[in-house]
Amino acid sequence: MSASPGHSIDHAQRLVRQSLQRWNAANLESVEESRKLLEQAVSALRMAIDLLRKGDSAMTKGLQPAIASLRRDISTMIRLVDACSAFQRGLSLRMGGALPNYDASGKTVGAADTPPAHGVMG
Amino acid sequence: MSGITSSISTAGNALNVLQQALSVIQNNIDNASTPGYATQQLNLEAMPLDIAGGMTGGVMAGGLDDSRDQYAEEAVQSQTQALGFYTAQAQNTGTIQSFFDVTGTSGVSASLSALFQSFSAWSTTPDDPTAQQNVLAAANTVAQSFQGLSNSLTQTAQQMDTQVGSTVQQINTIATQIQQYNVQRLQSPTPDPGAEAQLYSALDNLSQLTNFSTVTQSNGTVTVLLAGGTPLVDGTQQDVLSSNVSVDTQPPPVYAQSLPTDHVLDSQGNDVTSEITGGQLGGLLDTRNRVVGGILGDSQQQGTLNQLAQGLADTVNNILESGTVSTAAGAANGTALFTYNSANSATPASTLALNTAITPDQLAPVDASGNANGNANALAALENPTGTQGTIGGSSYIQYFGQIAGDAGQENSTATANEQAQQQVAAQATTLRGQVSGVSLDTEASAVLQFQQAYQATAQVLTVLDNLGSDLMNLIVPT
Numbered sequence: 001m002s003a004s005p006g007h008s009i010d011h012a013q014r015l016v017r018q019s020l021q022r023w024n025a026a027n028l029e030s031v032e033e034s035r036k037l038l039e040q041a042v043s044a045l046r047m048a049i050d051l052l053r054k055g056d057s058a059m060t061k062g063l064q065p066a067i068a069s070l071r072r073d074i075s076t077m078i079r080l081v082d083a084c085s086a087f088q089r090g091l092s093l094r095m096g097g098a099l100p101n102y103d104a105s106g107k108t109v110g111a112a113d114t115p116p117a118h119g120v121m122g
Numbered sequence: 123m124s125g126i127t128s129s130i131s132t133a134g135n136a137l138n139v140l141q142q143a144l145s146v147i148q149n150n151i152d153n154a155s156t157p158g159y160a161t162q163q164l165n166l167e168a169m170p171l172d173i174a175g176g177m178t179g180g181v182m183a184g185g186l187d188d189s190r191d192q193y194a195e196e197a198v199q200s201q202t203q204a205l206g207f208y209t210a211q212a213q214n215t216g217t218i219q220s221f222f223d224v225t226g227t228s229g230v231s232a233s234l235s236a237l238f239q240s241f242s243a244w245s246t247t248p249d250d251p252t253a254q255q256n257v258l259a260a261a262n263t264v265a266q267s268f269q270g271l272s273n274s275l276t277q278t279a280q281q282m283d284t285q286v287g288s289t290v291q292q293i294n295t296i297a298t299q300i301q302q303y304n305v306q307r308l309q310s311p312t313p314d315p316g317a318e319a320q321l322y323s324a325l326d327n328l329s330q331l332t333n334f335s336t337v338t339q340s341n342g343t344v345t346v347l348l349a350g351g352t353p354l355v356d357g358t359q360q361d362v363l364s365s366n367v368s369v370d371t372q373p374p375p376v377y378a379q380s381l382p383t384d385h386v387l388d389s390q391g392n393d394v395t396s397e398i399t400g401g402q403l404g405g406l407l408d409t410r411n412r413v414v415g416g417i418l419g420d421s422q423q424q425g426t427l428n429q430l431a432q433g434l435a436d437t438v439n440n441i442l443e444s445g446t447v448s449t450a451a452g453a454a455n456g457t458a459l460f461t462y463n464s465a466n467s468a469t470p471a472s473t474l475a476l477n478t479a480i481t482p483d484q485l486a487p488v489d490a491s492g493n494a495n496g497n498a499n500a501l502a503a504l505e506n507p508t509g510t511q512g513t514i515g516g517s518s519y520i521q522y523f524g525q526i527a528g529d530a531g532q533e534n535s536t537a538t539a540n541e542q543a544q545q546q547v548a549a550q551a552t553t554l555r556g557q558v559s560g561v562s563l564d565t566e567a568s569a570v571l572q573f574q575q576a577y578q579a580t581a582q583v584l585t586v587l588d589n590l591g592s593d594l595m596n597l598i599v600p601t
Contacts, residue, residue, distance in 0.1 A: 009594070016587070025550040026557035032331040038583040045590040052597050060598035068597065071591040076543040078584050083547040085577045087197050087554050091570055094193050 006066065008048035013070040015041035023025055025084040038077070078117050192338070194555035195322065199553040203400035206330040210405025211537035214282060215413060219534040221274045222527035231527070233267040234434075236260045236264045238505035242545050245498035248487035255482045261438075261459050262476040272472040273466040275418055275427070278383065283367050286384045289403045290365045293331050293354070297346065299324045301360040304343040308358070313342060327396045333400025338415045350397035352388050361386035361389045375421035380468035383411045383420050405537075413533055419468045419527060432470035433514050433522075435460035438501060445486035445497040456486025456497065 019037035024030035052059060153466065178309040221228040240260040246254040270404055305319045321344065328334060328346070334354060346354040353361055367382045384407055386395045395411075398404050411420070419425025423433075424453040439458035457480045463473040488497025504512035504519065514522045 012587075014186065020546065023546075023550070024553060025573075025577075026553045028572060029578055031573070031580060035576070035580040035583055038580065038587060042583060044585050045587065045594060049590065049594055049597065054595070063598050064595070066415070067591060067595050071588075072539055074584065074591055076539070076546065076587050078581075078588065079543045080546050080550060081577055081581050081584060083201065084550055084554065085574065085581065087551065088570055088574045088577060090193060090197065092557065092574070095567060095570065 003047070003051060005048040005051045005055070006063060008044045008051065009070060012041040012044035012048065013066070013073060016070065016077060018086060020073065020080070023080060024078075025087070042087060083093045086097045131520075137448060155503055178410075181474070186223060190318075190322065191555070191558045194558040195325070196336070198548070198551045198555045199325060199549040201544070202329040203333045203404075205541070205548045206332075206401040206403075207405040207408070208541035208544050209401075210402045211409050212541040214406065214409040215530065215534035215537050217278050218275065218409070218413060218417075218563070219530045221278075221376075221436070222530050224527065225500065230271055230523055231520065232258070233264040234523060235505070237264050238502065238520075240311055241501035241504070243500060244485070245486070245495050245502045248495045251482055254485050257459075257485060258480065258482055259426065264434070265460060265476050268471045268474045269429070272418065272427060274433075274474070276381065279414045279418070282406055282414070283384055284411065286403065286406050287365045289331055289406060290363050290386060293328065293403065294360075294362050295352050296324050296328045296331070297360050297362075300344060300346055301354045301358060305358050305595045307342045307344075314586055329401060329576060331401045332398055332403045348394060348397040349399055350394065352392075352394050352397055353496065356374060356466075356556065359409040363388060363394070372419040373422070377419055377421055377424060377468040379466045380419045380421050380425075381415070388514050407581070409533075413530070417530070418471070424467060425471070426522075426529075427471040428468060429514060430471070430519060430522055431462065431474045432467070432524070433518050435462055435470065435474060437504065437512055441497050441500050442486050444490045447484060447486050448489045449488050449492060453488070454486075457484040459485070 015037045019041070022030055022037060023034040066069045154422060169229060221229075223231060226232055228233070234346055235259075237260040240253070240256045244250070244257050247253050273580050300321060303324070306317055310317075325336065325344075325346075333349050335347050335349075337347070337355070342356050345356050348354060353359070354363070355361070364387050364388060368385060369378060369382045371378055384395070385393050386398055386403070386407070389392050395407060398407055415425070416423070417425055417427050419428050437459055441457040442459055445456045447456065458477050459480060460472040461473075461475050461477045466473075487495045487498040489500065493499075500511075507513050507518050517525060
């Protein structure tokens, strides 16, 4: 791929869209993959900015629609992640008002002991 | 009971319970595709074992638990309500936007340009009959363009009125289903999984149509409330909604003859329109009352299109009527080029017309000071006005129309982007509901934490990405 700001922006948009498609809020692996794609998009955008800063202003011609489109996709992704975060925050509250804390041994701190299973009399 | 008999009885009882458990599983499988159905689980309870006391132990069937999680249900309903709103908004603003020619080669925009060009041509040859006739023809086209746009928007508003009415009927039908569930629930000591599936399917359908909240009462009935607390269903009572189209009376109307707006009423006749802020009905009401109302007017505003039509007609007429048809002594005064229904300030766009009383030679190019083509020049200058004459809010008439068209386009663009984003959000809410349902949240606390951390990490990358997008936009030269 030739190094031009336009190519980098297009590449970043492809990555954001892949991230959007890959996102499955109920699957940690997919969330992780989605995040990695976004990190690659960050690199692509940084490259675009470097190229623009080094190049002349003529290089910016015609880029506005592509950047606007990219920003719309980023905005969609932000809404999606915000909504999923809100869901989990609500879930935490529903579970008792706060997320559990863990000690060094991995046990929850401050939580009541698990109630015993029904015993059999006799 | 002897030992062998009691053992056989215990074993028989256990088989019986097992049979019930298998029936529950079979029922789950049968209903895998039933909308609103939640997996059921039979609670098995150990019976006390105390041989000396004659208690032989074993197992007995407890009640049924379903995997439905109220929080997750509400999260999906809330996102579906937002999706319904944006979908209706996108669809209807799309129709409105289609009436505005963005290329400027037809419609009001093009006809305004043609009118100003005809003024310009006439200003160079004020006595030329062809130039005069061209002014009249261009004015007629402008008037027809305004009328055509106004009529198209009015028809769209009427179609939306019909949609509002049918959506309200659908809401009432679903509310009846919920009310019937409540009746059934009061007659049954335990919830029936099939009836519950129908209830939640009905609530899912309702969330596509309007925003609401639900409260499950201690007797198992479900109360459905609109946003302002108006009960749609309360126990065995249903509040039947209706719609009407009327001019707002509160606050007192400034434009009493304006295009009426849509209202939703409860069974007592109270206006509950402001409580409908979500779902398809919310989107329809918003587009119909706010967007169309902004263009065609309502009880409190004249409407941008009417403002433009009246501004144009008044300005052109005032210029022409202030002058004379020639510089000769005793020359006739100028005649108005446009007419509109001045008795109703809410309808200039739909009633704008070429003055039928004017003939080409009655156009008055001479201004009040006696300048031979002063008026014609003043009219030609309206295309790019330098003073306040020929402007609305500092914009020329062509620019002002461009703003109306631009606003309509922006409404549609925003609604479409919202709809697309909300489709993803609603789909993920459904996914998360599936993840939460049937899971013990006590044992899933660590998973919730992991998900929160993963989302947070993604949100941080997105913040960086958003900032970079903003930096990038600031770096470039606008094109």
